[in-house]
Amino acid sequence: MWSHVRRAGRVTALVLPFVLPGSFSAVQSAHAALGGAPMTPPADASVSSRTMHPSSAVVRSASGAASSASASASATASYTVRETTLGNGTVVREYVAADGTVFGIAWNGPQMPDLNEMLGSYFPQYVAGVKAARAARGGARGPVAVDQSSLVVQSGGHMGAFSGRAWLPPALPAGVSGTDIQ
Template identity: 75%
Template sequence: MSSRVRRAGLVTALVLPCSLFALQSAYAGLGGTPMTPPADASVSSRTVQPAASAASAAQGVMHSASSAASSTTASASYTVRETTLGNGTVVREYLAADGSVFGIAWRGPQMPDLSDLLGSYFPQYVAGVKDIRATRGGRGPVAVDQSSLVVHSGGHMGAFNGQAWLPQALPAGVSGSDIQ
């Protein structure tokens, strides 16, 4: 093997992991921190206070006014961070009080890179899609509904949409239908 080939292999071995790290650091994933928006993106945030759960509300009605406040469970607020990418695709990240992403939704003319958005959950999603395709075949909308990961994705050229969330990480008073 010539020294030129060895050098090229060494450069590739050093540059490839660095370039992959650079790509991965541009985005975070589900269960992690919010993504770092690309330079051509715009970002806005809002805090949401979900309604108290029906069970908590019913429990509060059963007690006197003075004890109702102590017996009801307050719902945790969360932040919705909306990033509009340069291509027009909108990505909403749902952040728990600790800053971790418990849900993601997207819509727009281009499908976002789900490996970036789903992070460490992407292999689980791919396995779920393979199972669906093996039983149902073909193309079309996908609904991976597992105890630790839910992903709904669909659309067509020019109009894609989807949602993903971690059921175990949803704050009190929040359901999967709130991820939009």
């Protein structure tokens, strides 16, 4: 799983941009699934959430307080962003539709979340997309982008700093685009 590159006397580790089940013991389990219910956070996690309205601009101040530029947003178009900080420092944001279904997930932090759990039933489709993208690049590794009509996943980073996002285009609420998943 690891490959090493020697540069000027240093060894730099390059990591696969996705983690296969059971292949990285430090991956923290979060129990979420794209297209399903929000995760059950581990005991050492902290959780916060906020309701978003696609038709209104939400501005965050430096103190973290949010103010809305338009208070007249439709309740049916709203969604919730649920942010979970795992004990290892990785932050996972789930984008939850009004019906309780997760339509998008974003992550960043020092450790990669378990994408098998995070993507749920979409994981095999993701793995196939990664294999196809790598084959098209002659086997070259690097940031991964799987862009299909039913699933989009963008993932990359390096040891100690991983980030990515995934969403289901057909499940995006009205007024929400893939760029909103951050």
